[in-house]
Amino acid sequence: MKKGKSQLSPEQQEKLLEILKTRFEKNMNRHNGLEWEKVQAKLETNTEKLWSLYEMERTGGEPDVVGFDKETGEFIFYDCSPESPKGRRSVCYDREALESRKKHKPQNNAIDMARDMGIEILSEEQYRELQKLGHFDTKTSSWVKTPENIRKLGGAIFCDRRYGTVFVYHNGADSYYASRGFRGSLRV
Structure with missing residues (x-):
């Protein structure tokens, strides 16, 4: 922080x-x-x-x-915003992914932003728990904590809700989209 x-x-x-x-x-x-x-x-x-x-x-x-x-x-x-938080979209997954981009770098990355805010990025399990409380990310998607074995190979995972179902996808960790951000958790 x-x-x-x-x-x-x-x-x-x-x-x-x-x-x-x-x-x-x-x-x-x-x-x-x-x-x-x-x-x-x-x-x-x-x-x-x-x-x-x-x-x-x-x-x-x-x-x-x-x-x-x-x-x-x-x-x-x-x-608990209906869609991935607007102020946290268009970011790649982590610092390594950000630094690996040669052109058209995003301004930030999900892992560093979460750390600077003092929060944790949701895990896939937490994301699924959230989806039991309502319908979230029906038009957007959110990065989630990526297992180390996937990240070592250059990938990262994200989730969304479509057709009444929670989907988990993969992408290069250096990718970023206007409709993809991240959700966080905080323990108090």
Whole structure:
């Protein structure tokens, strides 16, 4: 995470908490049995995580609580925007892929962006969990964590939802498209 940028003003914190609360209350099917007051209390004591949620929101991710880890006591947030977050599209998979391009390089890559935001890119399993909560990426696609054996061969994987089904595809890690971004997760 980039240092020096991880603090929100009190006004930004208040506005973000209001947005998150409204989204939480509007989408109770994503987090049955959880209470907003407990989520908010956890967020207010973890300002770096609040900054990461702000970055998820700022880039179009519409983060929301999708679970609670009883072992760690952490709330789990995923990007829940209907389509891949607009502010995170047209990126290749990782730094190695970005540097390998000779012409027409994208401005960034999914792995570095996620790290700088303080979040993790969704795994295929997490992506499938998200799809149980609604229909996401019906017009776009999202990079997901790629197994090392695929990445070593120059590839990366991405997912989308078409025809009522979640599909997993492959592409060169250096590819990028206006309709492909990435979704993230954050534990608080």
